[in-house]
Amino acid sequence: xxxxxxxxxxxxxxxxxxxxxxxxxxxxxxxxxxxxxxxxxxxxxxxxxxxxxxxxxxxxxxxxxxxxxxxxxxxxxxxxxxxxxxxxxxxxxxxxxxxxxxxxxxxxxxxxxxxxxxxx
Amino acid sequence: xxxxxxxxxxxxxxxxxxxxxxxxxxxxxxxxxxxxxxxxxxxxxxxxxxxxxxxxxxxxxxxxxxxxxxxxxxxxxxxxxxxxxxxxxxxxxxxxxxxxxxxxxxxxxxxxxxxxxxxxxxxxxxxxxxxxxxxxxxxxxxxxxxxxxxxxxxxxxxxxxxxxxxxxxxxxxxxxxxxxxxxxxxxxxxxxxxxxxxxxxxxxxxxxxxxxxxxxxxxxxxxxxxxxxxxxxxxxxxxxxxxxxxxxxxxxxxxxxxxxxxxxxxxxxxxxxxxxxxxxxxxxxxxxxxxxxxxxxxxxxxxxxxxxxxxxxxxxxxxxxxxxxxxxxxxxxxxxxxxxxxxxxxxxxxxxxxxxxxxxxxxxxxxxxxxxxxxxxxxxxxxxxxxxxxxxxxxxxxxxxxxxxxxxxxxxxxxxxxxxxxxxxxxxxxxxxxxxxxxxxxxxxxxxxxxxxxxxxxxxxxxxxxxxxxxxxxxxxxxxxxxxxxxxxxxxxxxxxxxxxxxxxxxxxxxxxxxxxxxxxxxxxxxxxxxxxxxxxxxxxxxxxxxxxxxxxx
Numbered sequence: 001x002x003x004x005x006x007x008x009x010x011x012x013x014x015x016x017x018x019x020x021x022x023x024x025x026x027x028x029x030x031x032x033x034x035x036x037x038x039x040x041x042x043x044x045x046x047x048x049x050x051x052x053x054x055x056x057x058x059x060x061x062x063x064x065x066x067x068x069x070x071x072x073x074x075x076x077x078x079x080x081x082x083x084x085x086x087x088x089x090x091x092x093x094x095x096x097x098x099x100x101x102x103x104x105x106x107x108x109x110x111x112x113x114x115x116x117x118x119x120x
Numbered sequence: 121x122x123x124x125x126x127x128x129x130x131x132x133x134x135x136x137x138x139x140x141x142x143x144x145x146x147x148x149x150x151x152x153x154x155x156x157x158x159x160x161x162x163x164x165x166x167x168x169x170x171x172x173x174x175x176x177x178x179x180x181x182x183x184x185x186x187x188x189x190x191x192x193x194x195x196x197x198x199x200x201x202x203x204x205x206x207x208x209x210x211x212x213x214x215x216x217x218x219x220x221x222x223x224x225x226x227x228x229x230x231x232x233x234x235x236x237x238x239x240x241x242x243x244x245x246x247x248x249x250x251x252x253x254x255x256x257x258x259x260x261x262x263x264x265x266x267x268x269x270x271x272x273x274x275x276x277x278x279x280x281x282x283x284x285x286x287x288x289x290x291x292x293x294x295x296x297x298x299x300x301x302x303x304x305x306x307x308x309x310x311x312x313x314x315x316x317x318x319x320x321x322x323x324x325x326x327x328x329x330x331x332x333x334x335x336x337x338x339x340x341x342x343x344x345x346x347x348x349x350x351x352x353x354x355x356x357x358x359x360x361x362x363x364x365x366x367x368x369x370x371x372x373x374x375x376x377x378x379x380x381x382x383x384x385x386x387x388x389x390x391x392x393x394x395x396x397x398x399x400x401x402x403x404x405x406x407x408x409x410x411x412x413x414x415x416x417x418x419x420x421x422x423x424x425x426x427x428x429x430x431x432x433x434x435x436x437x438x439x440x441x442x443x444x445x446x447x448x449x450x451x452x453x454x455x456x457x458x459x460x461x462x463x464x465x466x467x468x469x470x471x472x473x474x475x476x477x478x479x480x481x482x483x484x485x486x487x488x489x490x491x492x493x494x495x496x497x498x499x500x501x502x503x504x505x506x507x508x509x510x511x512x513x514x515x516x517x518x519x520x521x522x523x524x525x526x527x528x529x530x531x532x533x534x535x536x537x538x539x540x541x542x543x544x545x546x547x548x549x550x551x552x553x554x555x556x557x558x559x560x561x562x563x564x565x566x567x568x569x570x571x572x573x574x575x576x577x578x579x580x581x582x583x584x585x586x587x588x589x590x591x592x593x594x595x596x597x598x599x600x601x602x603x604x605x606x607x608x609x610x611x612x613x614x615x616x617x618x619x620x621x622x623x624x625x626x627x628x629x630x631x632x633x634x635x636x637x638x639x640x641x642x643x644x645x646x647x648x649x650x651x652x653x654x655x656x657x658x659x660x661x662x663x664x665x666x667x668x669x670x671x672x673x674x
Contacts, residue, residue: 028547057550064639071631071632088568098628
């Protein structure tokens with residue numbers, strides 16, 4: 001509740017690049033999220049996975065940030081995926097139709113193995 | 121026999137070897153001949169003492185007779201020594217008795233001093249406790265104060281405000297006796313002064329704390345509950361500085377009125393959570409001190425909170441005086457006759473009476489306690505028992521008559537479970553979410569419903585802070601959570617102008633194509649998280665009212 005800024009770690013795997021998100025996705029997360037995404041894009045991965053397992057709060061501004069990332073990814077022909085969302089946020093991804101434009105996986109393993117299959 | 125009768129007083133250290141030597145010696149000792157590494161012996165030799173006769177009572181050295189040079193300047197004879205030993209044998213018991221008498225006198229004096237101090241403490245306390253109970257139309261107030269022998273620091277106070285509201289204070293100062301009584305007196309004045317200059321319990325405690333902090337003795341502090349009753353509306357706003365949480369007894373059961381806050385006098389600049397509760401006719405609130413719940417019986421068992429709560433639930437309410445008696449009777453039964461009361465006991469009860477016409481019925485019929493609606497709706501209401509019992513029955517821990525007779529015309533009766541304000545600062549929606557989550561903990565709801573409500577409240581609060589209050593941190597958003605058997609309703613109120621609801625639905629495809637701002641999800645999320653959303657603009661402000669049906673939430 002202390003409104004700590006989001007922590008983002010970029011992890012490059014053979015099949016895709018993971019953004020491990022830790023904390024809250026709200027207005028304060030904007031610059032960190034965008035910088036990390038730019039960093040992830042640097043090596044030109046085909047797929048970027050947003051790992052939400054360390055995220056306990058996403059508000060409407062956070063949704064807007066994710067929409068922006070999704071717009072950027074699509075513009076550069078990249079695929080954006082999500083994993084580690086709680087049931088509640090899966091529901092919100094469905095209601096907002098974000099889930100129609102980015103595949104939502106229960107966990108990282110599922111998202112990665114799908115990507116490996118897709119790549120192979 | 122002895123020449124220089126007056127000798128300088130002799131200080132002997134408790135660890136001086138002379139003492140052990142004298143205890144074990146059978147009679148008069150030749151000091152000048154004594155070879156002992158002892159400061160006392162050296163100073164005795166220097167003072168010209170020839171003989172020392174130990175006075176030993178029951179193995180304990182209680183004194184000695186010291187003799188200097190004989191007048192004749194001859195040595196002491198064996199007859200002299202025998203006489204001295206004899207004298208010692210007789211003087212010892214007499215000296216012992218004299219010592220004991222003196223000791224007892226000193227103790228009696230100390231006891232008297234303590235007793236006097238307690239008298240002073242009691243006097244201070246009694247002078248400052250209210251002489252009369254406040255007379256408030258439609259309300260019964262009762263108070264009981266039972267000091268422990270040592271006089272703890274309990275106090276209570278009633279402050280009648282100019283606008284007709286009634287301030288209630290119940291507090292406890294750590295420590296006992298005069299220091300506690302003085303701190304209590306100061307606290308009382310500080311609270312009165314604060315209450316007269318402002319009308320918000322949380323603010324009153326905040327100011328009182330800041331006033332007390334610099335002056336209160338170290339290691340002392342004051343727990344204190346401050347509540348403000350609006351007798352017309354039946355609304356009680358309260359804040360708590362670490363005091364035992366009061367209990368509200370209503371038809372639905374017994375609820376603890378918790379509010380966060382540190383005791384007064386520990387640290388300056390503390391914030392005190394301010395909450396609110398509504399009292400329906402017949403509802404009562406018990407304020408009390410830890411002397412009641414921490415009373416021990418002869419088996420060292422504690423009276424305890426659960427026992428108090430259970431008694432409250434069991435007691436068929438009539439008047440507050442009877443509730444006080446009922447609790448005291450149960451306490452007496454619990455502690456037994458030989459009880460040495462450890463701490464002060466304070467009980468203050470506040471009850472909203474049923475309408476005056478029905479008032480006289482209390483004494484004659486306890487079952488009338490649950491008030492039927494005054495009109496001919498009574499029949500219909502009785503007929504509709506089912507919706508009343510399912511939901512509110514779960515929240516209750518009592519076997520008292522249940523809310524089955526409440527008129528249940530589709531959620532007409534709402535119980536407020538919390539109401540609070542938050543400052544309009546970015547990020548504060550998390551505070552609102554946390555508070556609502558906490559309030560809903562007492563309600564049996566599926567986790568999913570809670571999460572949806574939390575998201576809706578968070579978004580509504582963000583809107584209220586940003587668009588309504590323009591993020592002016594001194595303008596607050598008021599959030600009120602209410603419960604009916606069928607639904608939960610949360611009002612989020614800001615001070616903004618009436619604004620039309622956003623009508624444009626966010627379109628993700630347009631947003632992704634850059635033809636619509638990526639933002640604009642707030643209202644959309646709220647609408648999708650709740651069953652009903654209404655906007656109310658009135659004198660209070662601009663309110664977004666969110667409703668979720670309880671049945672549908674599974």
